[in-house]
Structures are given as structure tokens and as C-alpha cells.
Amino acid sequence: MGFDETIYIVGAGLAGSECAYQLAQFGYRVKLFEMRDKVQTPAHRSDRLAELVCSNSLGSMTDYSASGQLKWEAQQLGSLLLDVAHRNRVPAGMALSVDRELFSGEVTQIIQSHPNIEVVRELVEDLDQLPRPTIIATGPLTESRLQHSIENHFGSEFCYFFDAIAPIIDRDSINMEIVWQGDRWDRGTKDYLNCPMNEEEFFRFTDEVARAEKVTPRDFEKTSFFEGCMPIETFVERDPVSLRFGPCSPKGLVNPRTKRWPFAVVQLRQENREATAYNMVGFQTRMTYGEQVRVFRMIPGLEEAEFLKLGSIHRNLYIHSPKVLSQDLSSKKDPLLFFAGQITGVEGYFESTSIGLLVARFLRDKLQGHPLVPPPRASAFGSLLSAITEERDYFQPTNINFGLLPFVPECGNKRIKRERQLHFAKESLKDYLGAPPAP
Ligand SMILES: Cc1cc2nc3c(=O)[nH]c(=O)nc-3n(C[C@H](O)[C@H](O)[C@H](O)COP(=O)(O)OP(=O)(O)OC[C@H]3O[C@@H](n4cnc5c(N)ncnc54)[C@H](O)[C@@H]3O)c2cc1C
16 A cells, blocks of 8 residues: 555544554554544543543653653654643643643644644444544444444454453562462462451441442443442442452352451452462442552551552443454454554553554554564553453453563562563663664
């Protein structure tokens, strides 16, 4: 394909706008479809591109955080949205927060005036309505007709509509003098870490869950949950004891220190191959972030827990990317149909933007006949990509966090370990950018 042909992008949110800009800068002509001056989503409020639907923060930008590392890499890769965010920054400590109106206003102005981009204000209803190459960047609130078309393409078992995220904890912060490793009925796999609670601890905990401040669901997020992904506060509202018959069941879990089943148990399941991160099994919640930290640290063994990610529940269309997408984020069924942004299973404004940026590079390379050169696994971009493309049984959306960055061998304390992870990430990205173009 030559540069005179057109690339189609559906959705001018964060991922779609970044992707369109990158491709346009590479010299391609882009048609960018956005429905919002005709059809609104339940969360957007304007027809501007790259609108932030909730908080105005793009996350931490410290050089000792995983989120800051992602931004550092995005800067090396020439992210437009990062640039615009810096220009429209508002004071927010170490976080990159923006004046949302100025931010989306400037992105809109840059995209609309770019000579290689045409913004088409139309709803796209069907994946096959557009020629190829096409990139779908319609986000967590993809309009329902297109959502059905995506379901038809992949099969409905590969599409999810809700995010019920349980918190994820740094393994090093778990007190193994209280917690023990083992499995239910002692089947010999020892896959879980078990936090035991006696009766008094359990009821003190459920009292605080009941009392804790919760995020109020928006109208379109009010739903009845499957029993399998019910928030823990719903258990507690029904009857605190019901938690003991659900996520906190102690059955078959013999505490090796007491040789008995505890009154209740919170189980932690390995989250990554390196076993540096563990998720709290069945602990999806709508408690506010601050309250989650306070209340979950009441669980024996988690007093000093460091949360790599906190729990949440919200509407979110995403696809089972590891099964249905190739490593370049194109459909395994249609190699010129790409997906970008939150719909691929990343979570968060800047993660979505980053995937938009990556897909632009992947599509350019494919169109030029180059083999895929993914960002290195050690980098934050590579880690995010591997989180949504490596096959796993338990796939749930993720933001960037230290648990995704590759394991570094034991090297003293956590601070040193993280410094090394970030050092490897930076060095690997420098190599990647310095590498000669693929033949
Ligand atoms: C309610 C809610 C609150 C959130 N709050 C936060 C937060 O505070 N912080 C955070 O980091 N992340 C948050 N997220 C998560 C996520 O990072 C954002 O949703 C982010 O905007 C995703 O970027 P995106 O580009 O993938 O999708 P979006 O930014 O949503 O862009 C998708 C675009 O596609 C358009 N579109 C959809 N369907 C069609 C169609 N058929 N035809 C044409 N156009 C279409 C939409 O109008 C939209 O402009 C939130 C998500 C939701 C749903």
C-alpha cells in the first residue's frame, strides 16, 4: 500500500487521536470516525476529541513509578497527547493532571487541522462497513451496534462488558509469618497464599467494609452482578457471614501453624509468572481507593500490604486479546483490522493512549512489509503489550504496574529491585529506538 491510500480509525478518544496523529506524521492519510456530535456515550459530555471522562489525572509521572516510566517511554516515542498534557498541566503533586477542557480542546484543534487527517463525524455500526486497514479504538463504551458487530467477528465468549477488578498486592509486602502458602484440601499444588482470620478479626473487618465510603455507580453502571463477580460489600450488605460461604470460605484450608481451619480466610492468587504480584481472590469492590487500603490492611498478614492496583467495578467493553489478537494487535481473523486503546484490555487514560501509539507503529511496519518489532519486554510498553497478548487463563484489564515489568533476580530490598527494573526498562527502550530499521 502506498502513502496515497487511506487508513480508517473508529473512535477519536485517547487511543484513536494518538494513533491518527502518529500515522498522519508517518505520512499516511487518515479518516478518523467519531460519533459524539450525533450519539453520546453515557460518560462523555462534549464532542471534543480525547475527552477525559472522569478524573483529570493521567497518573503519576515520577521517575520511580511504573506509570512515570510509561510516560518517559511515550515521550521518547513522540506521543502527541503527552505533549499536550504537559502544556495544559494543573498542579497535582507528582501526578500529571490537566485542565480537561484545554487538553481536549488542543488535541481537537491539532487533529482537525492536520493536513493528513479528516475527522468524519459519523457513527460506525459495522466492522465491515469500512475498507481496510481499519483500527477500532472505540473504548469501554463502544456504541452497541458496533459492539454487536465485534461480538459477531470474534464470538461473544471473547467479549466482556464489565470490569470487576480485585486488588493486586506486591508479594514482598505480605507478612509470611502470618500468611501461609497452600491450597484447599491440600491437593499439593500450593498455589495460593492464605490470610487467616479469627472470628473477632473477621467481624471487625466486615464492620469496616460496611462503614467504608463507596464509589457511587452511575446509572448505566447499575447492574445486578453474577454471583461469581459480586462486590464484597454486597455480600456484607446481605449478611456479613455470607462472605464465609463465598470469597472468605475457610473450608479445607488447614493453617499449618494452628493445624486447624481458621474462622475465615482471604486467599491471594499468583498474578504474574514471576510471582511478584498476587490478586485478592473474589475481592472486587466499589470501596474508594483510600478506603480499600485502610480496610484491606486490617486483614492479618496484609498490615503493610502495598497495592500495585486497587479494585474497581465499572462498565467496560474489552476483548480477550490474548486469544483473538495477534501480537501486533490485529485480529487473527483479519490481519488489517486492528484494535487499540482500552478495548484491548488495558486500563487507564495513559495506557489506552500508549496502545494507540503502538498500533500506529505496528500498522506502519506491516504496510511497509517489515516484520513485527515489538518494544522490548523489559520496557513499560513491552510489558503492557505482553499483558494483553500473552495467553493466560485469567485475563482481566490492567494498568501499568511493577508487577507487569519483568522479574529481576533478588537484589536486596524492594527499592533497589524497582530501581533495577526501571533501569532495564530505560536501557532496553534506548536500544529499541537506536536499533536499525528492520529489513
Ligand atoms: C465511566 C468511566 C470512567 C473512567 N475513569 C477513568 C479515570 O478516571 N482515569 C483513568 O485513567 N481511566 C478511566 N477510565 C478508563 C479509560 O482509561 C478511559 O475510558 C479512556 O478514555 C479509554 O480510552 P480509549 O481511547 O480506549 O476510549 P475513549 O476515550 O472512550 O474513546 C473512544 C471513542 O470512540 C467513540 N465511539 C464509540 N463507539 C463508536 C462508534 N460506533 N462509531 C464512532 N465512534 C465511536 C466514542 O465516542 C469515544 O470518543 C474510565 C472509564 C469509564 C468507562
